[in-house]
Amino acid sequence: MKLAVFCGSSEGREPAYKHAAYAFGRLAAQRGVAIVYGGGHVGLMGAVANGALEAGGEVIGVMPKALVEREIAHQGLTHLEVVPDMHVRKQRMSELASGFVTLPGGAGTLEEIFEQWTWAQLGIHDKPCGFLNVEGYFDPLLAMIAKTTREGFMKPEYASMLVVTSDPLELFELFDDYTPPTRKWTQAAIHPASA
Template sequence: MKRIAVYCGSATPEDTDYIEAAMAVGEGLAKRGIGVVYGGGRLGLMGAVADSALNAGGEVIGVIPEALRGAEVAHLGCTELHVVDNMHQRKAMFTDLSDGFINLPGGVGTMDELWEAISWAQLGYHQKPVGVLNIKGYYDHLIRFNAHMADVGFVRDQHKGIMVVDDNLDGLLGKMERYEPHKTIFSMKADDL
């Protein structure tokens, strides 16, 4: 993987472990020669990932909607900063520029990005690994809910493995490297669904 889209919050939680983990991810990716594609912000976990990757000599590509750039939250020190019209263009560019996705803790926007990456993988818009870095058990409930959706029958057996999970970067990257694409919905017939 040459570039990974990193989805994470623009907030700065009181628990500094989240910022420290985001910094470790940015630095860790840069030291492995993996470029970071992210939301283009300078605040919160986003800024921590970008700054640490840049400080370690890594490539950082930000993708930010015009409205957020106008709110002065854009990170102007990125290797490249793409300004797009809306969130749809932003997420499409994340997908086009990256070889996989890593989700760090975040809020509603981060959840939107995670579920869209998984949904697009199920359908067949991409077959890239979607990783969840479960820092401090942040995603425990979401991981259980994803398993519940599969148990009930709303996630097909062949799509259960799209979400790749680990609690440390080395483990997650290893699983993402070994990820084997699944049969997409676009390649199925009605009887398979």
């Protein structure tokens, strides 16, 4: 199994974020799960990679050429794949991964997981998408997602398809047991059978 990890290129204000990122990478390696991530040595990205590498795990970085040239690429990875741009990076990470895990981060982190979650709803892939909710970091976002359901912009099954936990071991177990919901815009959803 290979999991794509989306997280910050900064460490954040709370030391717990970096500790959780390192521990997640380490646990992944111990479970034989390879990490696919953005390829950086900085921030939570670097912590995840270091945790996995120091535990003997496989870590695959996918980084646009422009960022490699800015010298933020991790030099100790199992493999670093250099791609032309961010669009290719996201596509390649999606191809390599069998699931997507999100740790604390900013706009780029959120954009990456939201794209994969949208693709899962549409049935473009059937891979799990989840949040490691360190120190309640994602609580406001989860409240917004719940509001989209209450206000009729999202069916409950698409909100509940997200795996959310603060426990990394539980996250791995939930990913192992994941079953995707029915994809959006199937013929049955567009033309429900009349009773």
